[in-house]
Amino acid sequence: MMNCHKIRVAALITVALVLITACGCKKQSPVQPLPASNEVAGWEKTGETRTYTAATLSDYIDGGADQYLKAGFKNVSTSDYKFEGKIEAVADVYVMANADAARTIFEADPSGSAKTVPLGDAARASSQSVVFRRGPFLVRIVAYQETPETPQALQQLGQGIEKRLSK
Amino acid sequence: MSDKQNPSRRDFLKASVAGAVALGAGDALAFANVLQPGGPKSRVVIARDAMLRGSGSTIDATRMRALLDRAIEASLGTKDALAAWKQLVHPGQVVGLKVNTIAGRGLSTNVTLVEAITERLQQAGIKPYDIVIWDRTGHELERAGFPLSSAAGKVRCIASDTVGYEDTPEAHGTVSCRLSRILTRTCDVVINVPLLKDHGLAGVTLSMKNMYGVIDNPRNCHDGGCNPAVADVNMLPTIRKKVRFIIGDATSACYHGGPMHKPEYVWQPDSLIMGSDPVALDFTAWQIIESKRAEKGLRTLEAEGRPPRYIATAADAQHQLGTNDPKHITLVKV
Numbered sequence: 228m229m230n231c232h233k234i235r236v237a238a239l240i241t242v243a244l245v246l247i248t249a250c251g252c253k254k255q256s257p258v259q260p261l262p263a264s265n266e267v268a269g270w271e272k273t274g275e276t277r278t279y280t281a282a283t284l285s286d287y288i289d290g291g292a293d294q295y296l297k298a299g300f301k302n303v304s305t306s307d308y309k310f311e312g313k314i315e316a317v318a319d320v321y322v323m324a325n326a327d328a329a330r331t332i333f334e335a336d337p338s339g340s341a342k343t344v345p346l347g348d349a350a351r352a353s354s355q356s357v358v359f360r361r362g363p364f365l366v367r368i369v370a371y372q373e374t375p376e377t378p379q380a381l382q383q384l385g386q387g388i389e390k391r392l393s394k
Numbered sequence: 395m396s397d398k399q400n401p402s403r404r405d406f407l408k409a410s411v412a413g414a415v416a417l418g419a420g421d422a423l424a425f426a427n428v429l430q431p432g433g434p435k436s437r438v439v440i441a442r443d444a445m446l447r448g449s450g451s452t453i454d455a456t457r458m459r460a461l462l463d464r465a466i467e468a469s470l471g472t473k474d475a476l477a478a479w480k481q482l483v484h485p486g487q488v489v490g491l492k493v494n495t496i497a498g499r500g501l502s503t504n505v506t507l508v509e510a511i512t513e514r515l516q517q518a519g520i521k522p523y524d525i526v527i528w529d530r531t532g533h534e535l536e537r538a539g540f541p542l543s544s545a546a547g548k549v550r551c552i553a554s555d556t557v558g559y560e561d562t563p564e565a566h567g568t569v570s571c572r573l574s575r576i577l578t579r580t581c582d583v584v585i586n587v588p589l590l591k592d593h594g595l596a597g598v599t600l601s602m603k604n605m606y607g608v609i610d611n612p613r614n615c616h617d618g619g620c621n622p623a624v625a626d627v628n629m630l631p632t633i634r635k636k637v638r639f640i641i642g643d644a645t646s647a648c649y650h651g652g653p654m655h656k657p658e659y660v661w662q663p664d665s666l667i668m669g670s671d672p673v674a675l676d677f678t679a680w681q682i683i684e685s686k687r688a689e690k691g692l693r694t695l696e697a698e699g700r701p702p703r704y705i706a707t708a709a710d711a712q713h714q715l716g717t718n719d720p721k722h723i724t725l726v727k728v
Contacts (some may be wrong), residue, residue, distance in 0.1 A: 285613040285616065286613065287498075288654050289496050289593075289596035289606075289654070290593045290594045290596055290599075290616060290620070290653050291594045291651075291654045292613075292654075293595050293616065294594055294614075301523075315499075322510070336650070336658075336659075337650065337692065339658055339659075339690070340658075353657060353658040354657070355500075355658075356657050356658055367656075369500065369655055370657070377646050392654055
């Protein structure tokens with residue numbers, strides 16, 4: 228009877244530790260890559276940071292998840308932003324297993340008419356997006372509005388994220 | 395969209411009237427007739443308005459309503475859009491609009507389109523509260539521009555993650571899924587309002603793949619390029635019974651990088667793709683995506699190792715969800 232009680236207690240402690248670990252993994256990332264409001268001039272962080280692990284990535288990017296998982300994926304942090312109250316954007320920071328994995332994802336998409344911009348190890352920008360990689364990080368920033376200011380504003384937010392990643 | 399796939403309005407109505415599908419008064423059997431092998435051809439309507447956005451980038455609500463009217467008249471063979479809506483729905487029914495919002499506002503079912511549909515449904519006699527805009531999560535709906543609401547007397551906008559899923563799964567073939575209670579309990583009839591997209595695994599997503607937003611375990615259904623899971627999900631009895639019609643949103647679409655929003659691969663076909671045969675619609679969607687990829691100098695989906703095999707599976711003898719044979723599809727461009 229006493230052994231049975233000890234086993235139950237041990238099982239409960241184990242379950243509790245697993246849950247605590249799992250919750251911790253979901254809410255915290257080793258790197259906090261997304262800038263706070265006005266950390267980058269003009270950019271307000273309008274949403275909470277959400278983090279997805281390998282187990283939950285498909286909840287975020289559905290069929291896009293497989294490509295990341297195959298390349299070597301750890302987690303992604305994402306948040307909504309707004310620039311000077313008029314340009315809305317979403318920033319994703321993918322933490323890949325290593326720099327090769329980040330390169331694999333970065334190079335998987337055709338560059339098309341995108342321009343090269345000075346961010347990270349490699350970067351490209353279009354009228355409504357900036358994508359760059361730095362070491363094991365793959366960063367994608369997408370704007371919902373296409374304005375003359377959008378490309379420069381996205382690049383500045385990218386610089387703010389890169390600054391955090393280099394800490 | 396290339397001119398071949400989506401001509402200007404001057405290239406008006408190229409369909410054979412003889413191939414038109416005569417739909418009944420809105421019961422499930424009338425739609426099932428479309429899907430019988432050897433039965434009448436499946437009609438797929440592509441309606442386009444080159445001036446949908448006027449001279450700007452925002453869709454004009456008046457032009458959207460006109461485009462929707464033109465599309466549904468061509469789809470159901472009427473000269474009166476309201477008569478067409480009355481074939482699809484009846485007063486007293488709760489009508490669900492299953493949108494697609496996973497990719498956020500930049501690449502989700504267009505809000506102006508959904509507003510036009512809800513307006514026409516009300517004109518057809520559906521009470522506002524009996525119209526239910528829904529998807530899998532409230533967060534995604536709100537990010538896509540659909541504020542959640544359950545207020546009396548107003549159009550509802552609700553999500554499966556709060557309403558919940560059935561305890562008992564439905565199963566077919568490789569899938570066993572708990573269905574959203576919005577489908578099983580709230581709605582009498584569902585109009586599928588998906589978005590035309592490239593898809594990293596499935597190849598293409600329009601009508602059938604959007605049913606992944608109805609089940610509790612989509613992450614278990616992506617193996618093998620989502621084949622045969624997409625076809626199997628669409629075989630689930632409640633989905634077959636309640637999902638009556640498809641209004642595919644091709645106002646914006648992506649030809650690469652989907653299903654997420656990557657603006658560099660998005661274009662504006664400014665079109666609707668409409669019909670009741672999900673296989674025929676998805677087959678047509680595939681041709682449109684391939685045409686755009688070719689225009690952009692990209693490899694075919696087959697060459698990229700991700701052709702939408704689930705379309706042929708859905709048409710096979712075990713599923714018979716519709717036709718993927720161009721000879722049995724009447725493509726109407728208006």
